[in-house]
Amino acid sequence: MRTTVMYGAGDVRVEEVPDPVLEAPTDAIVRVVRTCVCGSDLHPYRTMPASGQGTRMGHEFLGVVEDLGPAVAGLNRGDLVVASFAYQDNTCDFCREGVQTSCRHGGFFNTAQAEFVRVPQAAGTLVPLPVGEDSPLLPSLLTLADVYGTGYHAAKRAKVDPRTTVTVIGDGAVGLLAVLSARQLGAERIILMGRHKSRTKLGVEFGATDVVAERGEEGVARVRELTGGDGTHAVLEAVGYRAAYEQALGVVRAGGVISRVGVPQYDDGPIGWGLFGGNVTLTGGPAPVRAYIDELLPAVLDGTVEPGRVFDRTVGLDGVPDGYRAMDRREALKVLVRP
């Protein structure tokens, strides 16, 4: 089959590799119908040292079950399914406590930008979709694999509800879907910090009530001004850079929550009196999106929400290297792939 391999910063290739096969009785093999490029794929795309060996890529996919191990219950060959970007048994104590990304038998997909994927812990990972391969809902359904569930995780962890004022930092797909999620959870004041007009325009359509294009101290001052000096109860940080965390610290209200879902590209950060003094909570992490799929699916199926609007370009597998380039240059927000 064909798959995507990254050989270093800026060097993504599509290559022929052996088809995956069942390796454990809990595995499934899925033929990929839709996959995509993630904002987090851009981190190695910008920084990975050149390597002769290469690394396969991709963690978001939906597709058709082609083969099933004997221990996989609840699924059938031919089912159209969506996978969470992390696999999990969905039964262990960590899964029951809502941190499926820390499952005792779990891990992260990293071969999904391909024609087929081997799925460990298939019963706990794949969710059947009641639509056909030709459904116009596929882009929105694919966002359940990561970006929508991740934006939702940010909002849930920040306890967003109708009484909560919200700031979202970042106008990438996750930031925009954090806006959508905050709106779904009832927030009436949602300030989106982002400076790419085509993206913040979509953010407004998703529910943002204010857009702040300024960054750093200026951006903080603007949000403070919009909130009578107090900042917002919830700050959803969907970027992952230290500057974004510092911005979050600047706009959070005393007693509020900073919820991070952008993978931090830094280790140390300020957590002294500036965080502690106002009883601010710092939370978030890799989203246990499996926990949210059942909850989010109905509104996607009935068209109440259209998270798939974050895709603004579609390519075939051969177009994946161009897709990375377009996202890196911010010419595309998020690239959908039809293998």
Place this chain on the structure above:
Amino acid sequence: MRTTVMYGAGDVRVEEVPDPVLEAPTDAIVRVVRTCVCGSDLHPYRTMPASGQGTRMGHEFLGVVEDLGPAVAGLNRGDLVVASFAYQDNTCDFCREGVQTSCRHGGFFNTAQAEFVRVPQAAGTLVPLPVGEDSPLLPSLLTLADVYGTGYHAAKRAKVDPRTTVTVIGDGAVGLLAVLSARQLGAERIILMGRHKSRTKLGVEFGATDVVAERGEEGVARVRELTGGDGTHAVLEAVGYRAAYEQALGVVRAGGVISRVGVPQYDDGPIGWGLFGGNVTLTGGPAPVRAYIDELLPAVLDGTVEPGRVFDRTVGLDGVPDGYRAMDRREALKVLVRP
């Protein structure tokens, strides 16, 4: 009246100053019946640059209302009252959201190691006590002003309940009362990290099921060993040094909470993948103890709990400098003062 003044590291004096007077209609004047020295007072006691001017000290007290401004409702001259270590109106939006330490009209006491204290926002700050000045319960009631409420805040913020395993870092008064609080909230497994045997012995009487005397990597390894490698759901950090935070990070379970109530004596700390990867929440801050006094009072009054056992030495005002010295040398756990 006589009061405590700190002139620099190691230099605490008792001096004569004018009696406080009402300055605002919302003020009260309280004659101090009991006050004490706090672990947090030891930070300036160890680091304050010498100063000719001096700084008055103390934020924990109970006493008798001597005078009341015309706008203070619900209190009478002669009432025995306990104050929270921060004053607040207890009516503003921050107070209603449970962060009384961020009250719009609030602040922190810093003159309580004295004969009299002026209490701003008296109606929102002073809680009448249904006992006399000679009650043997006074030491326990005084802990409601700070250390007990602060330990309780750590446990509440960490969502301690009967299903929660708990680690408490620090065997000072707050750490020991965090143990007591976790037990009150139903925790059945409470690991106390501390190496002062007389203190950890009291911790065991308060409800600790395990004591780990090791610190740093050894201490982390020991807690991991005690928890099947997983760490505990809640980690209550009652020290305030970066090493204690790093220890917390080492013993917290995926999906768990690090709840800090020791005032951080550091600014930057590790908040990258080590915190984020396991969806660990970092919370805590200056405890809004006013929020907890009504909840904690009944069990103190009926003797179910005896948080006042953290006091192991009693002095008069003239003995305050010796009290600081004894706590600094760890000869005393917490020093009670009868002015």
